[in-house]
Amino acid sequence: MTIASSDVPSSDVIDAVLGSVRFDAAGLVAAVAQQHDSGEVLMVAWMNRDAIEETLRTGRVCYWSRSRGRLWRKGESSGQVQQLIEFRLDCDGDAVLLQVDQSGVACHTGRRTCFYRAVRGGGFVNVVDVTVDPQALYKF
Protein backbone atom coordinates (compact mmCIF):
# COMPACT_ATOMS: atom_id res chain seq x y z
CA MET A 1 0.00 0.00 0.00
CA THR A 2 2.95 2.33 -0.44
CA ILE A 3 3.62 4.44 -3.48
CA ALA A 4 6.63 3.82 -5.66
CA SER A 5 9.74 5.21 -4.02
CA SER A 6 10.39 7.39 -7.06
CA ASP A 7 7.07 9.14 -6.41
CA VAL A 8 7.72 9.86 -2.73
CA PRO A 9 8.38 13.57 -2.24
CA SER A 10 11.78 14.35 -0.79
CA SER A 11 12.15 15.66 2.73
CA ASP A 12 12.77 19.12 1.27
CA VAL A 13 9.49 19.00 -0.63
CA ILE A 14 7.60 17.77 2.43
CA ASP A 15 9.14 20.57 4.48
CA ALA A 16 8.06 23.07 1.82
CA VAL A 17 4.51 21.73 1.91
CA LEU A 18 4.38 21.87 5.70
CA GLY A 19 5.76 25.40 5.58
CA SER A 20 2.97 26.47 3.23
CA VAL A 21 0.10 25.11 5.32
CA ARG A 22 -1.57 27.53 7.69
CA PHE A 23 -2.46 25.30 10.61
CA ASP A 24 -5.10 26.54 13.05
CA ALA A 25 -4.55 27.18 16.75
CA ALA A 26 -4.92 23.45 17.41
CA GLY A 27 -2.29 22.64 14.79
CA LEU A 28 -4.84 21.26 12.34
CA VAL A 29 -5.95 21.93 8.77
CA ALA A 30 -9.20 20.84 7.10
CA ALA A 31 -8.79 18.17 4.42
CA VAL A 32 -11.31 17.23 1.75
CA ALA A 33 -11.05 13.75 0.25
CA GLN A 34 -12.29 13.43 -3.33
CA GLN A 35 -12.39 10.30 -5.45
CA HIS A 36 -9.88 11.15 -8.15
CA ASP A 37 -11.73 9.81 -11.17
CA SER A 38 -15.42 10.26 -10.39
CA GLY A 39 -15.00 13.62 -8.63
CA GLU A 40 -17.20 12.51 -5.74
CA VAL A 41 -16.50 14.34 -2.48
CA LEU A 42 -16.09 11.53 0.04
CA MET A 43 -15.43 13.19 3.39
CA VAL A 44 -13.88 16.05 5.30
CA ALA A 45 -11.44 15.39 8.11
CA TRP A 46 -8.42 17.00 9.75
CA MET A 47 -4.68 16.70 9.39
CA ASN A 48 -1.79 17.83 11.57
CA ARG A 49 1.86 18.03 10.53
CA ASP A 50 2.53 14.37 11.24
CA ALA A 51 -0.56 13.26 9.29
CA ILE A 52 0.51 15.26 6.24
CA GLU A 53 4.06 13.97 6.43
CA GLU A 54 2.95 10.35 6.76
CA THR A 55 0.44 10.72 3.92
CA LEU A 56 3.07 12.13 1.57
CA ARG A 57 5.70 9.56 2.56
CA THR A 58 3.51 6.47 2.37
CA GLY A 59 0.91 7.43 -0.23
CA ARG A 60 -1.79 6.20 2.11
CA VAL A 61 -4.00 8.88 3.64
CA CYS A 62 -3.57 9.52 7.35
CA TYR A 63 -5.68 12.03 9.28
CA TRP A 64 -5.70 13.36 12.82
CA SER A 65 -8.69 12.11 14.76
CA ARG A 66 -9.94 14.92 16.94
CA SER A 67 -12.23 12.59 18.89
CA ARG A 68 -9.51 10.01 19.58
CA GLY A 69 -6.65 12.49 19.85
CA ARG A 70 -4.30 10.45 17.69
CA LEU A 71 -3.26 9.76 14.13
CA TRP A 72 -5.96 7.99 12.17
CA ARG A 73 -4.76 5.86 9.29
CA LYS A 74 -7.94 5.82 7.28
CA GLY A 75 -9.10 2.24 6.98
CA GLU A 76 -6.99 0.96 9.88
CA SER A 77 -10.03 -0.70 11.46
CA SER A 78 -12.44 -0.85 8.50
CA GLY A 79 -10.03 -1.80 5.72
CA GLN A 80 -11.46 1.06 3.63
CA VAL A 81 -8.15 2.77 2.88
CA GLN A 82 -7.50 5.81 0.73
CA GLN A 83 -4.58 5.73 -1.66
CA LEU A 84 -3.26 9.22 -2.37
CA ILE A 85 -3.32 10.25 -6.01
CA GLU A 86 -2.67 13.97 -5.65
CA PHE A 87 -2.15 16.36 -2.74
CA ARG A 88 -3.34 19.92 -3.28
CA LEU A 89 -3.32 23.04 -1.13
CA ASP A 90 -5.61 26.02 -1.53
CA CYS A 91 -4.65 29.63 -2.23
CA ASP A 92 -4.35 30.71 1.39
CA GLY A 93 -3.00 27.44 2.71
CA ASP A 94 -5.78 26.66 5.16
CA ALA A 95 -7.40 23.74 3.35
CA VAL A 96 -6.09 20.58 1.71
CA LEU A 97 -7.65 18.63 -1.16
CA LEU A 98 -6.72 14.96 -1.26
CA GLN A 99 -7.52 13.30 -4.57
CA VAL A 100 -7.63 9.65 -3.63
CA ASP A 101 -8.57 6.19 -4.70
CA GLN A 102 -11.03 5.04 -2.04
CA SER A 103 -11.26 1.32 -1.33
CA GLY A 104 -14.88 0.39 -0.77
CA VAL A 105 -16.70 3.08 1.16
CA ALA A 106 -15.55 6.24 2.94
CA CYS A 107 -18.36 6.46 5.48
CA HIS A 108 -18.72 4.42 8.66
CA THR A 109 -22.42 4.04 7.79
CA GLY A 110 -21.40 1.88 4.82
CA ARG A 111 -22.05 4.56 2.22
CA ARG A 112 -19.56 5.57 -0.42
CA THR A 113 -19.54 9.18 0.84
CA CYS A 114 -20.19 10.79 4.21
CA PHE A 115 -22.27 13.47 2.44
CA TYR A 116 -25.42 11.42 2.01
CA ARG A 117 -27.96 13.81 3.56
CA ALA A 118 -29.39 16.42 1.19
CA VAL A 119 -31.85 19.20 1.90
CA ARG A 120 -34.94 18.76 -0.22
CA GLY A 121 -38.32 20.42 0.06
CA GLY A 122 -39.54 18.36 2.99
CA GLY A 123 -36.30 18.15 4.92
CA PHE A 124 -33.23 15.93 4.91
CA VAL A 125 -33.29 13.05 2.46
CA ASN A 126 -30.74 10.24 2.26
CA VAL A 127 -29.53 10.41 -1.33
CA VAL A 128 -26.77 7.80 -1.14
CA ASP A 129 -27.51 4.13 -0.48
CA VAL A 130 -25.69 1.91 1.97
CA THR A 131 -23.52 -0.40 -0.12
CA VAL A 132 -21.60 -2.23 2.62
CA ASP A 133 -23.16 -3.50 5.83
CA PRO A 134 -21.56 -1.24 8.46
CA GLN A 135 -21.34 -4.17 10.87
CA ALA A 136 -19.15 -5.94 8.33
CA LEU A 137 -16.77 -2.96 8.23
CA TYR A 138 -15.54 -3.22 11.77
CA LYS A 139 -15.26 -6.93 12.37
CA PHE A 140 -11.51 -7.08 11.98
Place this chain on the structure above:
Amino acid sequence: MTIASSDVPSSDVIDAVLGSVRFDAAGLVAAVAQQHDSGEVLMVAWMNRDAIEETLRTGRVCYWSRSRGRLWRKGESSGQVQQLIEFRLDCDGDAVLLQVDQSGVACHTGRRTCFYRAVRGGGFVNVVDVTVDPQALYKF
Protein backbone atom coordinates in the same frame (compact mmCIF):
# COMPACT_ATOMS: atom_id res chain seq x y z
CA MET B 1 -30.30 35.42 -8.25
CA THR B 2 -32.91 33.87 -5.96
CA ILE B 3 -34.23 30.37 -6.34
CA ALA B 4 -37.87 29.75 -7.19
CA SER B 5 -40.03 30.26 -4.13
CA SER B 6 -41.33 26.70 -4.43
CA ASP B 7 -37.76 25.45 -3.93
CA VAL B 8 -37.06 27.51 -0.81
CA PRO B 9 -37.00 25.25 2.24
CA SER B 10 -39.59 26.12 4.86
CA SER B 11 -38.57 27.59 8.19
CA ASP B 12 -39.16 24.19 9.77
CA VAL B 13 -36.75 22.55 7.34
CA ILE B 14 -34.14 25.24 7.88
CA ASP B 15 -34.50 24.81 11.64
CA ALA B 16 -34.05 21.05 11.22
CA VAL B 17 -30.89 21.60 9.18
CA LEU B 18 -29.48 24.03 11.72
CA GLY B 19 -30.32 21.57 14.48
CA SER B 20 -28.37 18.83 12.71
CA VAL B 21 -25.18 20.84 12.21
CA ARG B 22 -22.48 20.44 14.83
CA PHE B 23 -20.97 23.90 14.94
CA ASP B 24 -17.53 24.28 16.49
CA ALA B 25 -16.71 26.38 19.54
CA ALA B 26 -16.65 29.49 17.33
CA GLY B 27 -20.10 28.68 15.96
CA LEU B 28 -18.73 27.66 12.56
CA VAL B 29 -18.81 24.65 10.29
CA ALA B 30 -16.51 23.86 7.36
CA ALA B 31 -18.14 24.06 3.94
CA VAL B 32 -16.82 22.59 0.70
CA ALA B 33 -18.05 24.15 -2.55
CA GLN B 34 -18.15 21.81 -5.53
CA GLN B 35 -19.19 22.62 -9.09
CA HIS B 36 -22.34 20.54 -9.41
CA ASP B 37 -21.82 19.23 -12.95
CA SER B 38 -18.05 18.93 -13.37
CA GLY B 39 -17.39 17.73 -9.82
CA GLU B 40 -14.51 20.18 -9.42
CA VAL B 41 -13.81 21.14 -5.80
CA LEU B 42 -13.73 24.93 -5.88
CA MET B 43 -12.98 26.07 -2.34
CA VAL B 44 -13.39 25.48 1.37
CA ALA B 45 -14.83 28.21 3.58
CA TRP B 46 -16.85 28.54 6.79
CA MET B 47 -20.50 29.02 7.60
CA ASN B 48 -22.30 30.06 10.78
CA ARG B 49 -26.04 29.71 11.46
CA ASP B 50 -26.91 32.95 9.69
CA ALA B 51 -24.84 32.03 6.62
CA ILE B 52 -26.60 28.66 6.31
CA GLU B 53 -30.02 30.21 6.76
CA GLU B 54 -29.36 32.92 4.18
CA THR B 55 -27.93 30.38 1.72
CA LEU B 56 -30.98 28.14 2.00
CA ARG B 57 -33.45 31.04 1.81
CA THR B 58 -31.89 32.85 -1.13
CA GLY B 59 -30.22 30.05 -3.08
CA ARG B 60 -27.09 32.14 -3.27
CA VAL B 61 -24.15 30.94 -1.22
CA CYS B 62 -23.20 33.03 1.80
CA TYR B 63 -20.25 32.21 4.05
CA TRP B 64 -18.86 33.62 7.27
CA SER B 65 -15.59 35.43 6.69
CA ARG B 66 -13.29 34.68 9.59
CA SER B 67 -10.83 37.36 8.53
CA ARG B 68 -13.47 40.07 8.18
CA GLY B 69 -15.72 38.85 11.00
CA ARG B 70 -18.90 39.20 8.98
CA LEU B 71 -21.18 37.45 6.52
CA TRP B 72 -19.56 37.06 3.12
CA ARG B 73 -21.95 36.82 0.22
CA LYS B 74 -19.66 35.05 -2.22
CA GLY B 75 -19.18 37.32 -5.22
CA GLU B 76 -20.33 40.48 -3.45
CA SER B 77 -17.20 42.33 -4.57
CA SER B 78 -15.99 40.13 -7.43
CA GLY B 79 -19.29 39.25 -9.08
CA GLN B 80 -18.27 35.59 -9.02
CA VAL B 81 -21.37 34.30 -7.25
CA GLN B 82 -22.28 30.72 -6.36
CA GLN B 83 -25.83 29.56 -7.01
CA LEU B 84 -26.81 26.74 -4.69
CA ILE B 85 -27.83 23.53 -6.41
CA GLU B 86 -27.81 21.17 -3.44
CA PHE B 87 -26.99 21.46 0.26
CA ARG B 88 -25.58 18.34 1.88
CA LEU B 89 -24.45 17.52 5.41
CA ASP B 90 -22.06 14.77 6.38
CA CYS B 91 -22.68 11.83 8.68
CA ASP B 92 -21.58 13.51 11.89
CA GLY B 93 -22.84 16.96 11.00
CA ASP B 94 -19.53 18.79 11.16
CA ALA B 95 -19.03 19.47 7.45
CA VAL B 96 -21.23 20.85 4.69
CA LEU B 97 -21.02 20.11 0.97
CA LEU B 98 -22.43 22.84 -1.26
CA GLN B 99 -23.03 21.72 -4.82
CA VAL B 100 -23.11 24.99 -6.70
CA ASP B 101 -23.07 26.65 -10.06
CA GLN B 102 -20.04 28.93 -9.91
CA SER B 103 -20.09 32.08 -12.04
CA GLY B 104 -16.66 32.66 -13.52
CA VAL B 105 -13.95 31.74 -11.04
CA ALA B 106 -13.99 30.81 -7.36
CA CYS B 107 -10.47 31.96 -6.49
CA HIS B 108 -9.35 35.54 -5.88
CA THR B 109 -6.25 34.73 -7.97
CA GLY B 110 -8.49 34.43 -11.04
CA ARG B 111 -8.40 30.65 -11.15
CA ARG B 112 -11.46 28.47 -11.37
CA THR B 113 -10.56 26.70 -8.11
CA CYS B 114 -8.60 27.71 -5.03
CA PHE B 115 -6.89 24.28 -5.09
CA TYR B 116 -4.39 25.05 -7.81
CA ARG B 117 -1.17 24.01 -6.04
CA ALA B 118 -0.29 20.32 -6.34
CA VAL B 119 2.63 18.45 -4.81
CA ARG B 120 4.73 16.92 -7.53
CA GLY B 121 8.22 15.45 -7.37
CA GLY B 122 10.03 18.74 -7.26
CA GLY B 123 7.65 20.63 -5.02
CA PHE B 124 4.48 22.66 -5.51
CA VAL B 125 3.31 23.08 -9.08
CA ASN B 126 0.49 25.35 -10.24
CA VAL B 127 -1.82 22.97 -12.07
CA VAL B 128 -4.68 25.38 -12.79
CA ASP B 129 -4.29 28.38 -15.06
CA VAL B 130 -5.46 31.91 -14.34
CA THR B 131 -8.50 32.48 -16.54
CA VAL B 132 -9.61 35.90 -15.31
CA ASP B 133 -7.26 38.80 -14.58
CA PRO B 134 -7.56 39.12 -10.80
CA GLN B 135 -7.35 42.91 -11.11
CA ALA B 136 -10.49 42.78 -13.22
CA LEU B 137 -12.32 40.88 -10.48
CA TYR B 138 -12.29 43.63 -7.91
CA LYS B 139 -12.86 46.78 -9.89
CA PHE B 140 -16.53 47.15 -9.01
